[in-house]
Amino acid sequence: MSISTSSLELGTTFATELPELALPWRAEEAPEPRLLVLNQPLAVELGLDPAWLRSDDGVRLLVGNAVPAGATPVAQAYAGHQFGGYSPRLGDGRALLLGELGGPGQRRDLHLKGSGRTPFARGGDGRAVVGPMLREYVVSEAMHALGIPTTRSLAVVATGRRVQREVPMPGAVLARVAASHLRVGSFQLARSTDDADLLRRLADHAIARHHPAAADAANPALALFEAVVAAQASLVARWMLVGFVHGVMNTDNVTISGETIDYGPCAFLESFDPTTTFSSIDAQGRYAYGNQPVVMEWNLARLGEALLPLVHDDEAEAVTLVTDALGGFRRQYSAAWSAGLGAKLGLTGAASEEPVVDDLLRLLQENHPDLTSFFRALTTAAGTGDREPARSLVVDLAGIDAWLDRWLALGPDADLMRRTNPVVVPRNHLVEEALDAATAGDLEPFGRLVEAVTHPFEERPGLERYAEPAPDSFGGYTTYCGT
Numbered sequence: 001m002s003i004s005t006s007s008l009e010l011g012t013t014f015a016t017e018l019p020e021l022a023l024p025w026r027a028e029e030a031p032e033p034r035l036l037v038l039n040q041p042l043a044v045e046l047g048l049d050p051a052w053l054r055s056d057d058g059v060r061l062l063v064g065n066a067v068p069a070g071a072t073p074v075a076q077a078y079a080g081h082q083f084g085g086y087s088p089r090l091g092d093g094r095a096l097l098l099g100e101l102g103g104p105g106q107r108r109d110l111h112l113k114g115s116g117r118t119p120f121a122r123g124g125d126g127r128a129v130v131g132p133m134l135r136e137y138v139v140s141e142a143m144h145a146l147g148i149p150t151t152r153s154l155a156v157v158a159t160g161r162r163v164q165r166e167v168p169m170p171g172a173v174l175a176r177v178a179a180s181h182l183r184v185g186s187f188q189l190a191r192s193t194d195d196a197d198l199l200r201r202l203a204d205h206a207i208a209r210h211h212p213a214a215a216d217a218a219n220p221a222l223a224l225f226e227a228v229v230a231a232q233a234s235l236v237a238r239w240m241l242v243g244f245v246h247g248v249m250n251t252d253n254v255t256i257s258g259e260t261i262d263y264g265p266c267a268f269l270e271s272f273d274p275t276t277t278f279s280s281i282d283a284q285g286r287y288a289y290g291n292q293p294v295v296m297e298w299n300l301a302r303l304g305e306a307l308l309p310l311v312h313d314d315e316a317e318a319v320t321l322v323t324d325a326l327g328g329f330r331r332q333y334s335a336a337w338s339a340g341l342g343a344k345l346g347l348t349g350a351a352s353e354e355p356v357v358d359d360l361l362r363l364l365q366e367n368h369p370d371l372t373s374f375f376r377a378l379t380t381a382a383g384t385g386d387r388e389p390a391r392s393l394v395v396d397l398a399g400i401d402a403w404l405d406r407w408l409a410l411g412p413d414a415d416l417m418r419r420t421n422p423v424v425v426p427r428n429h430l431v432e433e434a435l436d437a438a439t440a441g442d443l444e445p446f447g448r449l450v451e452a453v454t455h456p457f458e459e460r461p462g463l464e465r466y467a468e469p470a471p472d473s474f475g476g477y478t479t480y481c482g483t
């Protein structure tokens, strides 16, 4: 494949269809760009030549120093509720949509994060630093490997610039790929302008790009809303099943596509405790693990409000229709959670609806075992009959023995459990260790971590430590990884 910056074609659908939400802008020049990590499989999937991306020319593209001919990089405008408070004007303060890869039906955004100040930067410096960008890289790729819809990470490039944080840190740009960067906040902004045509064009754009079946519905805007509700109910159930805590579920971090976006103060549960948060800026625990479904429902209500004028001319009727559609969230979330939990226990069909499934939650809440280890221990019990690994993780031995008797009597499918319960998730202490090393210039631990978390269902010799909880158990660990 022969490709260069000048021959790379990037679509401009968003910029041309929604100019009110797209501010043409250029990245800040990176003085000494250096590729830290390239996602070779993703590059190939996108039809990009990894060897070219590694070249000086490719790295200049990935850091924003060069723009392909015909491309129109834009900062995208959006609004959003952050920790419950409405910000009317957010937008990409430190990011740019370079353009779209692929044709109709398979368009994907190529986007830069950390590429310099834009008119949406407010007081920010427009920059990002190596640690958090590598963190987004490794966690998003882990999520993808776990089968959870997510934005993807194509590359992280060090800029060669020191960025002022608490102490000066090495700067970096993340090249991110997403089904799109349309957010609930994009609709909130469009609605706030009172420009009915803009709101309509945004909905049409979202339907064409993500939920094309809605175009043929009697009420396309309502069908779009229903499709986003369904996608997000499924997504949050998947987060909950692996113990993922997003950490900053503001409406500007909820996509219309149903992909997970923005890996800031996120982490995976270790000890099972629904009140767990990992973000020091979330003092109230608004975005705690156990709150995530209800927070997502709240965020979707904000999307429903934004769509009201498109749903029906009569506002009262529109509210009724949107409220009914939002009611689908709880049903769909519960169905996805129950089926997923059943699969984690190797149970399908009627067996997955047995009370033993829900009874496990009580056991988990009372004993706080490490979530990932516990389900792998159950996998062992189903496969070999060895109950000791599971027993070793709980205090209430009589309780677990009685529960194991009832569950094993249902004949759980150990193969299904092996495919469903990861051995490896990006545990916080391992991520921090790898990022600290990378920030100091040693990328080897990061490479090993990526290798482990992108094969989450494999028990591989030499990688045992990636399956182990932190030695001091991270139940109460709080971090905000900064930006």
Ligand SMILES: Nc1ncnc2c1ncn2[C@@H]1O[C@H](COP(=O)(O)OP(=O)(O)OP(=O)(O)O)[C@@H](O)[C@H]1O
Binding pocket: 090, 091, 092, 093, 094, 095, 113, 117, 120, 121, 122, 123, 124, 125, 126, 127, 128, 248, 252, 253, 261, 262, 263, 264, 483
């Ligand atoms: N250093 C910064 N300079 C300028 N703007 C910033 C900076 N950090 C964050 N922002 C802006 O603040 C808002 C909220 O930030 P948040 O951390 O949710 O987004 P992000 O991580 O930068 O990007 P994304 O949500 O696309 O992953 C966004 O509008 C973002 O562009």
